[in-house]
């Protein structure tokens with residue numbers, strides 16, 4: 001693949017491209033990683049750094065400490081979101097934007113330069129990006145996942161000792177959600193009420209036997225495709241993760257009692273794949289009861305399924321019974337915020353979008369617009385997504401430093417809070433407000449929190 005030419009970007013003059021060939025990644029000591037800082041809390045505003053800048057500073061410190069300069073991430077900053085529109089379409093008015101076809105609107109926020117850079121360099125770290133609600137262009141976060149076939153949305157959630165999370169089972173949470181990223185209602189096949197296409201579709205559905213008792217003429221309609229191929233590759237990724245990490249279970253989470261041929265089929269295809277490709281590693285929950293007296297044989301991964309509504313209560317009441325969860329797109333979106341909340345909030349919820357040949361690391365949360373430019377939001381989720389990036393690069397020493405230093409920062413805050421009110425907490429508002437006797441106001445800024453993590457890295 002030849003290096004792209006850009007309209008406005010300049011590729012780094014140092015660093016080496018990460019490559020993927022024959023199913024294998026080759027990672028140089030100076031990988032070029034595309035950096036999209038994001039909108040809202042992700043963006044730098046004037047000289048106030050956003051959470052992405054704060055997170056990158058910690059990642060660089062961890063890599064430097066771990067490898068003393070022999071390894072280094074070379075960040076290639078490209079634009080997406082508001083920054084892209086400012087740089088690539090500075091004169092585009094809101095009215096002119098609305099008049100553009102959807103793809104033109106998307107291009108204003110996600111320019112070809114950025115797509116080319118990611119297509120070439122294959123690995124990225126991304127802050128959150130805004131999506132208009134109820135109209136306008138399709139989510140560019142979702143667009144990136146579809147465009148580069150980043151089919152596995154991998155969202156690990158664990159408890160950090162010292163965080164005074166409101167859920168008293170928080171310390172039992174250690175789950176990794178594998179959310180299918182390229183199907184379901186996120187395909188964007190939607191028909192607005194009253195449009196010609198919607199009317200045609202209603203007429204077609206009438207022919208198919210669906211009367212006004214189930215479908216009104218006026219109904220907006222969304223389509224939910226779920227295929228065996230895309231289900232299988234996601235479930236394969238989830239089970240392989242459980243095998244590699246020697247985890248006890250994989251749960252297929254679905255709403256198959258209601259959506260039988262989409263979510264129900266997801267469950268069936270998931271079990272089929274588990275039995276066909278991982279027979280030596282897995283036992284199904286049914287088999288545990290039928291053949292093994294209710295106790296899983298040692299070393300086997302139990303593959304089970306739960307209906308989505310039940311799953312939401314199970315993660316709260318019996319979190320230690322769930323380890324890896326594989327689920328269609330919409331369930332995974334809801335579930336990842338809910339599981340994150342159990343351990344103290346979405347400010348720490350890391351994630352990655354992984355395909356066969358490209359990977360984009362990004363937090364679970366969004367742009368939290370009310371905190372834009374305030375240096376208040378928690379950079380932890382972007383930072384921990386960056387730690388997943390370091391693990392992906394096989395730089396485990398650096399990833400460990402980040403995780404250990406985050407733990408040390410929370411342990412320190414816990415000790416300070418236990419010593420009584422009025423102490424200095426080096427954690428952001430969202431974590432500070434959970435400590436009894438402390439409130440949001442006691443929280444440190446995003447940059448103070450990041451600097452404290454760097455301080456702990458320095459001591460390790």
Ligand SMILES: NC(=O)C1=CN([C@@H]2O[C@H](COP(=O)(O)OP(=O)(O)OC[C@H]3O[C@@H](n4cnc5c(N)ncnc54)[C@H](OP(=O)(O)O)[C@@H]3O)[C@@H](O)[C@H]2O)C=CC1
Nearest residue numbers: 127128129130131141346347364365366367368377378430
């Ligand atoms: N991958 C992506 O880029 C994503 C983008 N989005 C987009 O983001 C925009 C805003 O979405 P919204 O629904 O408000 O959800 P957000 O996740 O942006 O924010 C919801 C709330 O979560 C808390 N929160 C989020 N991030 C942090 C953080 N880093 N530190 C501390 N607290 C945090 C805040 O809670 P509190 O109010 O309690 O302080 C915030 O008000 C939308 O346009 C949405 O489409 C949403 C999700 C993912």
Ligand SMILES: O=C(O)CCC(=O)C(=O)O
Nearest residue numbers: 130131139141142333364
């Ligand atoms: O793209 C968006 O705006 C929202 C995406 C989202 O909520 C997620 O990926 O979890």
Ligand SMILES: [Mg+2]
Nearest residue numbers: 333334337364
């Ligand atoms: Mg979400």
